[in-house]
Amino acid sequence: MGGVSETHQMAPRPRRRRRPYRLAAALLVLLGLAGYYLVQNESTGGDGAPHCTVVAGGDAGGSYSMNLEQARYAATIAAVGTARKMPERAVTIAMATAMQESALRNLDHGDRDSLGLFQQRPSQGWGTPAQIMDPVYSAGIFYDRLKEDVPDYADLPLTVAAQKVQRSGFPDAYAKHEPDAALLAAAFTGRAPGALSCSGPLPQDTGDATRVKAELVKVFGSALAPKAGPPASRVAAQQAPADDSEVTLSVSGKDYQGPADQRRGWELANWTVAHAAELGVQRVSYGSKAWIAGKNKGRWIDKAPGKSGDGDPRNAGPDDVRIFVAPLNR
Incomplete structure (x- = not known):
């Protein structure tokens, strides 16, 4: 009494077959995440987040x-x-x-x-x-x-x-x-030397060598600016690249001799590596070492004597820090 008779019971509703669509959507999300982490991993040289x-x-x-x-x-x-x-x-x-x-x-x-x-x-x-x-x-x-x-x-x-x-x-x-x-x-x-490593991300666009020079002068002071006579340190763009893709820092001079030269070189090189993503720097060479964006988990690599190894058309001399802002594959 008071119930619903068997003849009047409502027929069960058909089940909605949504599971395949949910699985497909979940799979798409997973594929998207996998793609993101693959790109992230590649851009940082296989070493996680930048x-x-x-x-x-x-x-x-x-x-x-x-x-x-x-x-x-x-x-x-x-x-x-x-x-x-x-x-x-x-x-x-x-x-x-x-x-x-x-x-x-x-x-x-x-x-x-x-x-x-x-x-x-x-x-x-x-x-x-x-x-x-x-x-x-x-x-x-x-x-x-x-x-x-x-x-x-x-x-x-x-x-x-x-x-x-x-x-x-x-x-x-x-x-x-x-x-x-x-x-x-x-x-x-x-x-x-070589204590700093910086991984990714890979710069998306060609950097601006003029901006790199301006930032270096702002931070390190006017001693970096080109001037007459043998400066303690100077900034000069290479003449060869028409697109102004290179900045060379010369760390030789009367104020920097022997170990002080090397220390100054590593200071300039490490500052540039730390700012590489912001300034669009692709690689930095100092002496027989090179740092390349997105390579070797952000660590410095050794270059064979007399060989560029890092895409540098010539090895940096012992007195030079060389900064490249153009894409490696140009």
């Missing part, structure tokens, strides 16, 4: 990995320091400070009016917001304050030296970054 790694040499051990944005800022912090003739210890202090304050990111926000790599405050006399958001300016004023306000910084614990500049609410926090900061400083000041 990133840079610094590996310590000798018995020290240790490594530090970062994304491409962080690598660019780390390279710039070091370059601005050496352009001001600051020692490696100063670069380590600056690097650790930026690692703590912004995780090596150029932040457009922070506590109260803090901004940029070092979370500097316009209201505290660090500069205008636009100036502070310029990594070259913010690194430069950090070094200026370190040199002027903490003349004995080389003899102080890192956290004490950094705190005297930053006036942070967490003064002890800088110390934990010192080992990694020292590792980055050694690589980006050129003391640790």
Whole structure:
């Protein structure tokens, strides 16, 4: 009673055969993801997402990995320091400070009016917001304050030296970054040849050699600009390529002899590699080493003596860093 009689029961609804369509859609998604990761893997030389790694040499051990944005800022912090003739210890202090304050990111926000790599405050006399958001300016004023306000910084614990500049609410926090900061400083000041590797992505378009030169001069200073007489370091475009696809950095001169020459060369080469994706750089040659975008998992390769090996029409000399922005297969 009260139920539905057998004669009036509703016939069961036919099942909708959607499973094949769902399977096909899922398969398409999987194929798309596989294609994406294949391209990603190929563009980074088979080493996962684009990133840079610094590996310590000798018995020290240790490594530090970062994304491409962080690598660019780390390279710039070091370059601005050496352009001001600051020692490696100063670069380590600056690097650790930026690692703590912004995780090596150029932040457009922070506590109260803090901004940029070092979370500097316009209201505290660090500069205008636009100036502070310029990594070259913010690194430069950090070094200026370190040199002027903490003349004995080389003899102080890192956290004490950094705190005297930053006036942070967490003064002890800088110390934990010192080992990694020292590792980055050694690589980006050129003391640790070949320690830096940067994987992908492959530049999609031909880079602009004029822009590469302008960025190098902005970061490393006017010593890189061509001038009369034997300069300490100069930037000059090769005459041969009609498309202005090459930049040659000469690191020889009265200020750079022997080991200092090599250190300067690696500093310039590593800065360029860290900025390769941004500037459309395809390969960098220094001496018997070469870095090629998307190859060898972003690591430097050895070139056979007298052979180009990396697509370089001629090996870079011992005094030259050669940068190519044209596609490899042109």
